[in-house]
Amino acid sequence: MLLISWYGVAFACANRGFRGSMARRILPIHAVGVLPLLVWAGGATLAGERMSLRALLVLVVLGLVVYVPVYLLQHRLIVRAGATYNALLGLAVPIVVGVVSTLLGMASPPGAAQWCAGLLALAAMGVVVVSRSRR
Known part of the structure; x- marks a missing residue:
């Protein structure tokens, strides 16, 4: 919780007054954040774990339809309202x-x-x- 709070304050301070697209600001942050997940998924795959195509599609749709818009709105809210x-x-x-x-x-x-x-x-x-x- 402390790290999340610190991140919110740091992001708000670093982007105060920013009016452009939030995607440019948060894409590098989330790219770094996804690295541990990719390492975990790669390790699981090398260990023989498999994911169905349907499960993968559900995760992709969930990410694109739910998480991307929510993160964009969340970061806009951090910058605008604090x-x-x-x-x-x-x-x-x-x-x-x-x-x-x-x-x-x-x-x-x-x-x-x-x-x-x-x-x-x-x-x-x-x-x-x-x-x-x-x-």
Whole structure:
């Protein structure tokens, strides 16, 4: 979590005021980030592991349709609104996923402890947003 926070702040500082395409800014970062995954996949392949063509296509579509747009929006948000709002968005994702999964019948409803933790996180997010907007 500390490294993710540091990255958000460093990216925001390095790109403050940048108005161009975020793809140019984040492609080198993600290219370096994918290297450990390629080493892992290469090692697994050399060890005899195989992936079906269907699984590979699902991963490619997931990456291009979901992750690329989300990362572009996330980095634009870091530059425009700051790392704090980006971190808050990251905290909201598990809450939204839990509620949507329940509504779609993919998971059972959250328990009382999960609801309390989610509401506490939302309240904390609200405090941060209100305090930052008063500056």
